Amino acid sequence: MGKNKNKNKVEAITPRDVDFARWYTDVISKTELVDYSPVKGFMVIRPYGYAIWENIQSLYDKRFKETGHKNMYFPLLIPQSLLTKEAEHVEGFAPEVAWVTKGGDKELAEPLCIRPTSETIICSMYAKWLNSYRQLPFKYNQWCSVVRWEKTTRPFLRTSEFLWQEGHTLHETAEEAQEETMQMLNIYREVAEKALAIPMVVGRKSEKEKFAGAAATYTMEALMHDGQALQSGTSHNLGQHFTEAFDITYLDRNNELVHPYHTSWGISTRLIGGIIMVHGDDNGLALPPAIAPTQVVVLPIVMHKEGVLDKAYEIKKMLEKHFRTEIDDSDNSPGWKFNEWEMKGVPIRLEIGPRDIQNGQCMLARRDTGEKIAAPLDALDEHVEKLLSDIQQNMYDKALAMREEKTSTAVNMEEFKQNLSDNPGFIKAMWCEDPKCEEAVKAETGATVRCIPFDEDQEVIGEGKCVCCGKHAHKMAYFARAY
Amino acid sequence: MGKNKNKNKVEAITPRDVDFARWYTDVISKTELVDYSPVKGFMVIRPYGYAIWENIQSLYDKRFKETGHKNMYFPLLIPQSLLTKEAEHVEGFAPEVAWVTKGGDKELAEPLCIRPTSETIICSMYAKWLNSYRQLPFKYNQWCSVVRWEKTTRPFLRTSEFLWQEGHTLHETAEEAQEETMQMLNIYREVAEKALAIPMVVGRKSEKEKFAGAAATYTMEALMHDGQALQSGTSHNLGQHFTEAFDITYLDRNNELVHPYHTSWGISTRLIGGIIMVHGDDNGLALPPAIAPTQVVVLPIVMHKEGVLDKAYEIKKMLEKHFRTEIDDSDNSPGWKFNEWEMKGVPIRLEIGPRDIQNGQCMLARRDTGEKIAAPLDALDEHVEKLLSDIQQNMYDKALAMREEKTSTAVNMEEFKQNLSDNPGFIKAMWCEDPKCEEAVKAETGATVRCIPFDEDQEVIGEGKCVCCGKHAHKMAYFARAY
Numbered sequence: 013m014g015k016n017k018n019k020n021k022v023e024a025i026t027p028r029d030v031d032f033a034r035w036y037t038d039v040i041s042k043t044e045l046v047d048y049s050p051v052k053g054f055m056v057i058r059p060y061g062y063a064i065w066e067n068i069q070s071l072y073d074k075r076f077k078e079t080g081h082k083n084m085y086f087p088l089l090i091p092q093s094l095l096t097k098e099a100e101h102v103e104g105f106a107p108e109v110a111w112v113t114k115g116g117d118k119e120l121a122e123p124l125c126i127r128p129t130s131e132t133i134i135c136s137m138y139a140k141w142l143n144s145y146r147q148l149p150f151k152y153n154q155w156c157s158v159v160r161w162e163k164t165t166r167p168f169l170r171t172s173e174f175l176w177q178e179g180h181t182l183h184e185t186a187e188e189a190q191e192e193t194m195q196m197l198n199i200y201r202e203v204a205e206k207a208l209a210i211p212m213v214v215g216r217k218s219e220k221e222k223f224a225g226a227a228a229t230y231t232m233e234a235l236m237h238d239g240q241a242l243q244s245g246t247s248h249n250l251g252q253h254f255t256e257a258f259d260i261t262y263l264d265r266n267n268e269l270v271h272p273y274h275t276s277w278g279i280s281t282r283l284i285g286g287i288i289m290v291h292g293d294d295n296g297l298a299l300p301p302a303i304a305p306t307q308v309v310v311l312p313i314v315m316h317k318e319g320v321l322d323k324a325y326e327i328k329k330m331l332e333k334h335f336r337t338e339i340d341d342s343d344n345s346p347g348w349k350f351n352e353w354e355m356k357g358v359p360i361r362l363e364i365g366p367r368d369i370q371n372g373q374c375m376l377a378r379r380d381t382g383e384k385i386a387a388p389l390d391a392l393d394e395h396v397e398k399l400l401s402d403i404q405q406n407m408y409d410k411a412l413a414m415r416e417e418k419t420s421t422a423v424n425m426e427e428f429k430q431n432l433s434d435n436p437g438f439i440k441a442m443w444c445e446d447p448k449c450e451e452a453v454k455a456e457t458g459a460t461v462r463c464i465p466f467d468e469d470q471e472v473i474g475e476g477k478c479v480c481c482g483k484h485a486h487k488m489a490y491f492a493r494a495y
Numbered sequence: 496m497g498k499n500k501n502k503n504k505v506e507a508i509t510p511r512d513v514d515f516a517r518w519y520t521d522v523i524s525k526t527e528l529v530d531y532s533p534v535k536g537f538m539v540i541r542p543y544g545y546a547i548w549e550n551i552q553s554l555y556d557k558r559f560k561e562t563g564h565k566n567m568y569f570p571l572l573i574p575q576s577l578l579t580k581e582a583e584h585v586e587g588f589a590p591e592v593a594w595v596t597k598g599g600d601k602e603l604a605e606p607l608c609i610r611p612t613s614e615t616i617i618c619s620m621y622a623k624w625l626n627s628y629r630q631l632p633f634k635y636n637q638w639c640s641v642v643r644w645e646k647t648t649r650p651f652l653r654t655s656e657f658l659w660q661e662g663h664t665l666h667e668t669a670e671e672a673q674e675e676t677m678q679m680l681n682i683y684r685e686v687a688e689k690a691l692a693i694p695m696v697v698g699r700k701s702e703k704e705k706f707a708g709a710a711a712t713y714t715m716e717a718l719m720h721d722g723q724a725l726q727s728g729t730s731h732n733l734g735q736h737f738t739e740a741f742d743i744t745y746l747d748r749n750n751e752l753v754h755p756y757h758t759s760w761g762i763s764t765r766l767i768g769g770i771i772m773v774h775g776d777d778n779g780l781a782l783p784p785a786i787a788p789t790q791v792v793v794l795p796i797v798m799h800k801e802g803v804l805d806k807a808y809e810i811k812k813m814l815e816k817h818f819r820t821e822i823d824d825s826d827n828s829p830g831w832k833f834n835e836w837e838m839k840g841v842p843i844r845l846e847i848g849p850r851d852i853q854n855g856q857c858m859l860a861r862r863d864t865g866e867k868i869a870a871p872l873d874a875l876d877e878h879v880e881k882l883l884s885d886i887q888q889n890m891y892d893k894a895l896a897m898r899e900e901k902t903s904t905a906v907n908m909e910e911f912k913q914n915l916s917d918n919p920g921f922i923k924a925m926w927c928e929d930p931k932c933e934e935a936v937k938a939e940t941g942a943t944v945r946c947i948p949f950d951e952d953q954e955v956i957g958e959g960k961c962v963c964c965g966k967h968a969h970k971m972a973y974f975a976r977a978y
Contacts, residue, residue: 088537088609089642113594133533157639159571
């Protein structure tokens with residue numbers, strides 16, 4: 013990295029509370045996570061951003077495989093005739109797909125769309141593959157990119173192309189499909205909470221917000237520092253909507269020809285946006301150790317003094333056996349380096365100078381708290397391991413406290429609006445489940461139903477009356493403005 | 496898998512020497528590696544095929560990272576104006592790209608092509624990122640899919656979409672770029688030979704066959720069982736062709752504004768086609784242990800006898816700590832299972848029955864030789880490890896012997912044609928490097944120059960005269976018909 017180019021880099025980040033949107037844009041560009049490409053709405057994921065994605069990917073992929081899923085790859089392009097087979101689905105996606113109309117020099121007889129999601133093409137093949145109940149369940153997943161033509165875009169949060177995974181399963185019974193839908197939602201949540209250190213609210217989407225073609229959509233929702241929600245992963249019980257439309261049948265245990273039950277589920281590079289907006293601060297990124305591309309950066313202090321660099325390399329070599337470790341031996345000033353690696357969100361900065369060496373120790377600075385701790389060079393790896401795990405936990409706890417602070421309840425629209433303006437965040441309120449109330453709330457406040465929590469997480473707010481119409485309501489829902 | 500559906504599956508594979516093309520098609524579909532998608536020329540990579548790709552990918556990715564490369568991700572779509580910036584490049588790729596002309600409901604102002612390769616869009620960003628020699632080298636790679644509109648397609652070998660990686664690097668000097676080009680070619684070759692067990696011939700491509708826009712293209716070429724060559728990976732020294740066309744400049748050590756030197760390199764799912772056509776036989780696939788999704792399959796014999804299944808599970812549990820292990824406890828007959836797993840190319844079939852248990856042993860059957868060996872249950876993992884490594888080596892040796900058998904020399908066109916008809920394969924022959932001779936050989940025989948070996952691999956064939964025009968020739972080249 014060019015020295016001059018980076019000077020005063022950190023100073024250039026807009027303070028988070030002055031302008032959250034600009035702060036976000038500053039952080040992602042100055043830390044070189046992404047860049048804007050020559051194609052409007054499409055992002056370039058730079059190596060530092062991609063390394064975070066690789067870590068997220070490998071954690072989820074491991075869980076998918078442990079639960080019996082296998083990866084596969086389907087074509088990028090989907091014939092128009094397939095996309096239009098399931099009525100709700102085409103209505104939901106047709107307005108936002110990109111169309112290929114020419115291949116080589118020739119106009120195509122039928123336009124092909126770039127997959128916005130792959131239910132349709134996958135179902136067309138599942139119909140061919142499935143014959144007998146003995147083959148079920150089908151538990152397959154693919155990692156790929158999808159394209160949805162968006163008007164307003166923001167890197168990671170909403171872009172015309174993004175990276176994701178899409179699981180697609182078939183089952184003998186409705187119960188099994190529902191179990192799978194829940195299992196994947198739970199895996200999404202567990203990894204997000206444990207590795208990304210982002211607490212999640214989970215529940216069902218309203219009819220209006222569910223996936224085009226689903227029987228039910230379940231979601232995990234996170235709260236960002238500016239009080240807006242981020243839909244972070246969805247798991248769909250698709251019932252038999254697609255398996256009927258695509259005529260997927262098999263001979264069941266009674267030798268009858270029936271349609272299987274179907275699920276799909278996805279998480280995407282959007283999660284990186286969540287990490288930034290939950291954990292970042294005025295100094296830049298703060299990355300949870302579990303997904304940080306660099307967990308420890310070693311900074312030799314007074315580098316030219318004999319023995320310092322050697323010791324720093326020795327420490328790096330020892331630590332990199334267990335942790336993702338880098339050393340910064342550039343000729344930038346220590347102050348510059350502190351700022352740079354802080355901005356990059358590296359969980360631990362390890363400083364080692366002549367005096368430290370004399371004392372058989374080094375200094376460990378935590379990104380999450382700023383605290384500096386002297387650590388003996390003996391058993392340094394155990395120290396670092398313990399510290400990384402403390403940081404991971406502390407980041408989750410802080411994020412949870414932040415969310416709780418920004419979560420309120422409302423019993424009527426007045427209170428609802430007051431809360432949104434005084435303390436933007438999640439609002440827990442009763443809802444009669446009438447789409448008219450949902451639309452009225454959105455029109456008046458910009459907030460949407462993020463999810464209806466599962467029974468075990470339900471509460472009665474106030475006297476159990478719909479926040480909008482005042483009629484008796486069975487369900488509490490989370491409302492928020494959302495990305 | 497449905498029992499009835501698969502009966503007599505193995506019998507249905509066309510013998511390899513009767514019709515190689517049909518044999519190939521039978522193997523890939525019956526082993527469920529791939530399927531034909533609803534979009535002409537596009538393949539579905541099924542879980543068994545994709546698992547091979549994941550193994551190949553992880554081996555290469557490890558080597559890329561060890562040599563200091565980082566992954567990133569660039570947009571799928573490239574504006575027409577970027578594609579056309581480097582003259583040779585556009586000429587080479589324009590006839591085979593797919594064009595997106597509509598996004599959502601709107602016609603696009605400028606058509607976007609789906610990347611056939613990403614030099615152009617990557618260079619447009621490198622131009623923005625690079626400022627100083629201190630930032631060099633740039634050593635980045637991406638794993639993605641690319642689209643090239645092909646008229647005649649065959650799964651893995653030539654499809655309109657395929658998965659690959661493309662490395663893109665920038666360097667201060669021509670020497671460094673050349674070193675990088677060679678380093679990546681060597682990594683390609685090493686992994687291909689060690690893990691895929693496919694011996695490679697390496698060298699430079701002729702001017703006619705080089706990458707559109709390259710200063711020089713280097714290639715590794717493998718020989719298939721039918722005597723046709725498969726270009727298996729290429730590494731391009733792009734000189735300053737693209738960095739000039741895209742105006743990538745930086746301040747060098749003398750504070751002068753100069754263009755960097757540039758390389759790119761790629762391998763693809765085509766390698767899977769190579770594995771099939773080098774190692775497969777009349778019984779189906781044969782997979783080298785290093786990339787086999789399943790390395791050992793445990794088959795309990797006389798399953799209903801007390802203790803057999805338990806022992807089989809115990810063995811599976813023990814082996815799966817070290818090897819990719821599966822158990823087949825389906826109610827198919829042992830004979831059916833033998834054929835099935837043989838067809839799937841699993842390197843070791845482990846049989847365990849009541850008598851084996853009594854004798855404290857099991858039977859290990861090798862896919863590569865068909866040999867069956869009794870192995871004591873004590874220290875079984877060491878046995879299996881040794882056997883897998885023997886199989887890996889033997890598969891390479893067999894492939895090398897096959898290639899040597901099918902490699903001949905020719906001093907004139909008569910001999911050349913005779914060889915191609917008697918013993919199709921590589922023909923080593925002198926070539927004057929005149930494109931006219933290259934074209935004449937192709938027109939007369941269908942064979943092309945696969946590569947011109949490096950100096951250390953050069954030989955003088957006959958009296959050192961061009962096989963076509965008879966003039967004095969400095970170089971020996973490998974010729975073959977190719978996929």
